[in-house]
Amino acid sequence: MQNPSLIQIKHSQNRQEYTAQVVVTAGQMRDIEARIFAAGMPVAALMEKVAGLIALRVQQLFPLSNNLCRVGILVGPGHNGGDALVVARELHFRGYAVWIYSPFSKLKELTAQHLQYAQSLGISCYENIEQLPNCDFLIDGLFGFGLERPLTDAIASTINQFNEWQQPIISIDIPSGLHTDTGEVLGTAIRATYTVCLGLWKLGLLQDHALEYVGKAELIDFDIPLADIEAVLGNTPRIRRITRKTALSTLPLPRPAVTHKYKEGHLLLICGSRRYAGGAILTALGARASGVGMLSVAVPESLKYLLVSHLPEALIIGCPETETGAILELTLPENTNLSAFSAIACGPGLTREATPIVQQVIESDRTLVLDADGLNILAQLYTIPTLQKRQAITVLTPHTGEFHRLFSNVSDAKHDRITAVREAAAQSGAVVLLKGARTAIANSQGNIWINPESTPALARGGSGDVLTGLLGGLLAQATKKQIPIEDIVATAAWWHSQAGILAAQERTALGVDAHTLTQYLMPSVKYEV
Numbered sequence: 017m018q019n020p021s022l023i024q025i026k027h028s029q030n031r032q033e034y035t036a037q038v039v040v041t042a043g044q045m046r047d048i049e050a051r052i053f054a055a056g057m058p059v060a061a062l063m064e065k066v067a068g069l070i071a072l073r074v075q076q077l078f079p080l081s082n083n084l085c086r087v088g089i090l091v092g093p094g095h096n097g098g099d100a101l102v103v104a105r106e107l108h109f110r111g112y113a114v115w116i117y118s119p120f121s122k123l124k125e126l127t128a129q130h131l132q133y134a135q136s137l138g139i140s141c142y143e144n145i146e147q148l149p150n151c152d153f154l155i156d157g158l159f160g161f162g163l164e165r166p167l168t169d170a171i172a173s174t175i176n177q178f179n180e181w182q183q184p185i186i187s188i189d190i191p192s193g194l195h196t197d198t199g200e201v202l203g204t205a206i207r208a209t210y211t212v213c214l215g216l217w218k219l220g221l222l223q224d225h226a227l228e229y230v231g232k233a234e235l236i237d238f239d240i241p242l243a244d245i246e247a248v249l250g251n252t253p254r255i256r257r258i259t260r261k262t263a264l265s266t267l268p269l270p271r272p273a274v275t276h277k278y279k280e281g282h283l284l285l286i287c288g289s290r291r292y293a294g295g296a297i298l299t300a301l302g303a304r305a306s307g308v309g310m311l312s313v314a315v316p317e318s319l320k321y322l323l324v325s326h327l328p329e330a331l332i333i334g335c336p337e338t339e340t341g342a343i344l345e346l347t348l349p350e351n352t353n354l355s356a357f358s359a360i361a362c363g364p365g366l367t368r369e370a371t372p373i374v375q376q377v378i379e380s381d382r383t384l385v386l387d388a389d390g391l392n393i394l395a396q397l398y399t400i401p402t403l404q405k406r407q408a409i410t411v412l413t414p415h416t417g418e419f420h421r422l423f424s425n426v427s428d429a430k431h432d433r434i435t436a437v438r439e440a441a442a443q444s445g446a447v448v449l450l451k452g453a454r455t456a457i458a459n460s461q462g463n464i465w466i467n468p469e470s471t472p473a474l475a476r477g478g479s480g481d482v483l484t485g486l487l488g489g490l491l492a493q494a495t496k497k498q499i500p501i502e503d504i505v506a507t508a509a510w511w512h513s514q515a516g517i518l519a520a521q522e523r524t525a526l527g528v529d530a531h532t533l534t535q536y537l538m539p540s541v542k543y544e545v
């Protein structure tokens with residue numbers, strides 16, 4: 017029989033991994049919460065449990081022993097405010113000097129009770145921000161996932177004042193003022209130093225425009241029964257965060273002992289022009305780091321020896337070129353057609369002169385990654401009708417500008433990137449990777465991965481080319497495996513970011529040029545697998 021404690025450990029590890037992946041909207045969280053309450057959990061007991069965990073975490077982040085003992089607690093009218101009041105009470109009993117700022121006259125019943133009890137303990141409570149003394153840090157319990165209307169008037173200007181103060185702020189669940197799903201600022205919002213997200217990750221915390229408000233985000237698990245999560249989200253949640261574990265699980269490792277280079281994937285890259293020679297090198301170096309068995313790179317003839325000098329192991333195909341140095345015609349080695357490759361990645365540095373080449377690869381029956389000029393040309397050819405003719409898998413990797421050119425009729429990605437990428441994938445049938453600080457990937461069935469960790473060090477010319485090569489190489493190695501394509505795309509996005517993070521740690525955010533990035537791809541996973 018298995019040792020019960022081992023089963024427990026396994027269970028808790030699985031739970032941790034599961035909750036690290038799941039992402040919910042406010043509506044889903046409300047439905048999950050309703051099931052817990054309907055099953056008999058008293059609302060007050062859940063608040064007590066959750067806020068107790070928040071109070072413990074606050075004590076770790078701001079220990080009394082560091083003389084960080086003066087805390088201001090910002091209390092809103094709903095249960096986010098109730099959580100904050102329980103934290104206030106706990107910190108008061110632990111020896112912190114606590115001041116409550118509670119500007120609302122109408123509070124939910126449970127919140128009002130906690131306020132009354134806190135006052136009965138002698139904790140000072142103020143309605144005006146000016147009365148609040150200078151604190152070491154603040155806890156923001158103004159609004160959580162119940163906020164739907166924009167903040168205006170007095171509360172909006174108070175939040176602006178808090179933001180001007182220098183104290184660190186811990187936001188409970190979500191920085192007050194952010195929309196729980198879109199991450200948009202509803203009037204104004206708290207700029208948090210830390211956000212302690214409760215129970216399950218809220219979608220808004222993973223939207224690009226929320227990042228400057230969220231600070232360092234972490235999840236506080238309060239034992240929501242998995243059955244309740246699954247009842248609301250289904251067996252496989254539609255929106256998930258990429259984790260180290262999910263990413264590493266799709267890597268083509270271990271490599272079988274008996275294999276040969278063509279069994280480990282043959283990627284064809286089509287990239288570069290006389291004007292953009294570097295893009296071809298970076299794409300190929302990204303592909304090299306994927307471990308792909310064979311790498312062929314089609315470039316204009318005049319770039320051939322430049323590529324050979326950087327990638328002696330690759331087969332460089334020099335193609336006839338236009339007067340301005342773009343690929344004129346794809347000349348594959350004798351007896352080879354596009355179907356000979358496991359996958360094709362096309363676009364970086366091509367220029368728009370290469371339209372016939374892009375048309376040719378779209379017509380092929382191979383898994384195809386389109387990036388950069390490959391995407392601009394696709395947009396000119398009309399994205400949806402052109403892709404509808406494809407039988408094979410297509411992966412598009414636009415940044416926001418390319419995305420708008422490709423999908424001018426879908427929702428605005430600036431407003432809600434997740435909805436936009438989901439619509440784009442549904443309309444086009446492609447797997448779409450929308451680049452950004454929090455890159456999002458969708459397939460046509462509405463499954464979404466979000467890359468939750470990255471670095472602005474990657475906001476630099478050429479880093480997208482590296483991703484294209486890496487992704488192409490991983491796809492080429494996965495053709496015979498039963499891994500969903502979007503999972504491999506997610507792995508590429510995660511790996512690319514992890515390399516950026518490692519490089520930035522060692523070299524600062526200024527030291528991560530795209531060539532350096534390619535050299536950090538291997539070290540960023542080598543101790544993991």
Ligand SMILES: NC(=O)C1=CN([C@@H]2O[C@H](COP(=O)(O)OP(=O)(O)OC[C@H]3O[C@@H](n4cnc5c(N)ncnc54)[C@H](OP(=O)(O)O)[C@@H]3O)[C@@H](O)[C@H]2O)[C@@H](O)CC1
Nearest residue numbers: 049063066093094095096159160161162163165166167189
């Ligand atoms: N789910 C869980 O499992 C758990 C949830 N928990 C906690 O509950 C939180 C959700 O609580 P919640 O539903 O009470 O909503 P919350 O975010 O506090 O605010 C809504 C209040 O704001 C008001 N209001 C709205 N807009 C406004 C405006 N512009 N200006 C002024 N007022 C405005 C609105 O008033 P009304 O719309 O009625 O006028 C309402 O009173 C959640 O984030 C977490 O912290 C934990 O305790 C336990 C586990």
Ligand SMILES: Nc1ncnc2c1ncn2[C@@H]1O[C@H](COP(=O)(O)OP(=O)(O)O)[C@@H](O)[C@H]1O
Nearest residue numbers: 451452453470471472474475477478479480481
């Ligand atoms: N602020 C940021 N934080 C994290 N990653 C970023 C940020 N800005 C850009 N990136 C990443 O850098 C890459 C840039 O790609 P792209 O815009 O195509 O650049 P290029 O065409 O110059 O190669 C993408 O993978 C994107 O997700």
Ligand SMILES: [K+]
Nearest residue numbers: 159188190192
């Ligand atoms: K909050």
